[in-house]
Amino acid sequence: MEKYVCIDIGASSIKVGLSYIQNNKIIFEKIHMATNKIYKKENKIVWDIDMLFDEILIALKKIKSMRINKCNLSIDTWGVDYVLIDKSGNIIDSVYSYRDKRTNNFFKKQKTFNFEDVYLKTGVYPLEFNTMFQLYQHKIWEFKELDKILFIPDYFIYMLTGKKIADVSNLSTSQLYDISTGNIREDFLEILKIKKEHFGDIVQPGTKIGKTLKKLETKYDIPECTIWSVASHDTASAFLAASTDNNNDVLISSGTWSLLGLIVDKPIIYRDALREGFTNLVGFNKSILFLKNITGMWILQETERNLSHKFSIVDFINEAIKYERFNYLMNCEDDRYTVPENMIYEIWKYFNETHQSVPYNIGELIRCIIDSLALCYSKNIFNLEKIANKKINNIHIFGGGCRNKILNQTLADICKKNVIAGLVDATMIGNIIVQMLGNKEIDNENAAKKIIRDSFQFEIYKPDNINYQSVINKFNMIIEMGKK
DSSP: OOOEEEEEEOSSEEEEEEEEEETTEEEEEEEEEEEOOEEEETTEEEEOHHHHHHHHHHHHHHHHHTTOOEEEEEEEBOSSOEEEEOTTOOBOSOOBOTTSGGGTTHHHHOSSSOHHHHHHHHSSOOOTTSHHHHHHHTTGGGOTTOOEEEEHHHHHHHHHHSOOEEEHHHHTTSSOEETTTTEEOHHHHHHHTOOGGGBOEEEOTTEEEEEOOHHHHHHHTOOEEEEEEOOOBHHHHHHHHHOOSOTTSEEEEESSEEEEEEEESSOOOOHHHHHTTOEEEEOGGGOEEEEEEEEOTHHHHHHHHHTTTOSOHHHHHHHHTTSOTTSSOOOTTOGGGSSOSOHHHHHHHHHHHTTOOOOOSHHHHHHHHHHHHHHHHHHHHHHHHHHHTOOOOOEEEESGGGGOHHHHHHHHHHHTSOEEEEOTTHHHHHHHHHHHHHTTSSOSHHHHHHHHHHHSOEEEEOOOSOOOHHHHHHHHHHHHHHHO
């Protein structure tokens, strides 16, 4: 029986799962979890990349202790961030987090890159922290000892196998990759004074990379792993797991970020899409994810942290449900919530600036965040329908945020569409599915969709009969007030 290990590293955690197929169902269990977080180092915001690799080895040692001597394995993480290595594989500078402030107001501070031009050339929305802009601020041309720029999951694959690759799903988040042609843009490389060879060999999800290095197996007592490149951008793996037979269903990957969009056959590159913040990224089997990044559970996570973790997310929801809907509304997409010193104070400041009553009570504050996030989703679904010229059928929410019952029901009510919630670990399941497809244990994507439906439970939230247009109008007015 083939065993599959998925390693899912997010902005706040590292999760390792073990899976196999039994009786035409996916058997899945988590076998290791650890915390991930950003650190301040000499006024930089960075990742502890060595700690993360140590956790990977700890997880693999656990697997070996379970008498599993051979397995398949792959790794997914967030996009855009990277590791710089020399020819010996040594890291040559800090591994910056996309939350570092060096790219703040990037398009106001420099004239080299034109916002609209960059979008039209790549099909990717120019977020200030995209890899190309990070590399520019990093002055990448000054690193004479540079051999390779590896995205985070590709770096870990290098550490395990010695192979230097660039999985296309993560590469597509970089702003260097032309989504229409499938090539890295030479004109952007010239600006950065680097070459295509500074990246690993471009591979598609489902590619077998190789075996774990024997020296690692011996030194750390880990299994012999067959390493696969999956859709290593976590969003791409999650969208694959949650995809349906109907391309008119909206998918929302609800985690620290909320990624809202559709799976389409070809890129959608319009100025309207640019204006509304939609991007095109590469998914499994060369599909295109037409989606938008929205600040999601991050606001709740930071609120929890500001309260010294005295309340859990479950406690928050139990408090919020005591209060009436839509009394307090805010724009969750305001840039102020990206890296605030204190999330709660930043929210209170927003309410003062928009001349609203301030939600000082914890229950009211959490109700405000949840209601505002649902309205934010609704607004973007409306824009998505117009830009993609599609009539949306259902809304699928997956990832950790799909357990937020208040958010799910509120979204169903506002949008007047069924919300289907499930696959808390959609990214991990997507990671496993790509390995199984690559290994020919699952025949094709349709078979994958069926086995997922048969293996996991989903909950359907049906809309009520109340018209919320006045609430939507109020929300839109508050957004405009915040822009002044």
